[in-house]
Amino acid sequence: xxxxxxxxxxxxxxxxxxxxxxxxxxxxxxxxxxxxxxxxxxxxxxxxxxxxxxxxxxxxxxxxxxxxxxxxxxxxxxxxxxxxxxxxxxxxxxxxxxxxxxxxxxxxxxxxxxxxxxxxxxxxxxxxxxxxxxxxxxxxxxxxxxxxxx
Numbered sequence: 001x002x003x004x005x006x007x008x009x010x011x012x013x014x015x016x017x018x019x020x021x022x023x024x025x026x027x028x029x030x031x032x033x034x035x036x037x038x039x040x041x042x043x044x045x046x047x048x049x050x051x052x053x054x055x056x057x058x059x060x061x062x063x064x065x066x067x068x069x070x071x072x073x074x075x076x077x078x079x080x081x082x083x084x085x086x087x088x089x090x091x092x093x094x095x096x097x098x099x100x101x102x103x104x105x106x107x108x109x110x111x112x113x114x115x116x117x118x119x120x121x122x123x124x125x126x127x128x129x130x131x132x133x134x135x136x137x138x139x140x141x142x143x144x145x146x147x148x149x150x
Contacts, residue, residue, distance in 0.1 A: 031057055033095065035074070035139030041132065042079075044090035051098060057143065058102035069104070070144040071095045073113040076135035081115060089113025095141050 035041075038050030046054075061067050073092030075084035092111040099109050116138065123134035 029145055031143040031145070033141045033143070034137065035091070035141065036136045038141060039091055039094075039139075041139070042087070044087060044094050046094050046098060054095060054098045055102070058099060058104070061099070061104060061145070062102055067104070067108060068146050069099060069109045070146065071099070071109060071111040072142045072144065073111070074118060074138060074140050074142070075113075075116050076132075076138040077116040077119070078132065078135065085113055085115035087113070088115050091141050095143065099143075 033050060033053055038047060038053065039045065040047065061069065071092045073088035073090070073095075075088040075091075077084070089112065092113050096109050096111040100106060119135075120137040120140075121134065123131055125131040125134050
């Protein structure tokens with residue numbers, strides 16, 4: 001008689017997440033953490049929701065033997081360009097620090113800020129509140145995962 005070993009549901013979810021992220025063999029994917037849910041507007045402090053989203057990805061990353069993560073911070077065009085560059089770097093560093101809490105090694109994770117250099121949307125609103133809302137997709141942190149070995 002064939003014995004079937006039961007696999008815990010959480011393990012199945014982890015394997016599925018890894019397979020989904022990794023494409024089952026190699027990984028060169030970008031996970032986007034939208035800025036307005038991950039950080040408050042103009043802030044580099046992670047929100048509880050942002051921390052939770054990062055934790056969801058780190059369990060999948062930890063299951064891989066070798067992984068490299070490039071964390072890229074972005075800002076919108078509102079305000080001073082130099083200040084936005086600094087803010088984007090500080091946001092990327094905050095995400096990197098959160099990843100390091102999961103026992104990833106410092107040499108596995110790079111962080112860089114690119115300011116408003118790579119917008120996703122272009123907005124023409126004149127009202128400040130409407131412009132801030134429209135530019136929200138540009139305020140993000142990307143985690144590009146590469147060099148995976150199982």
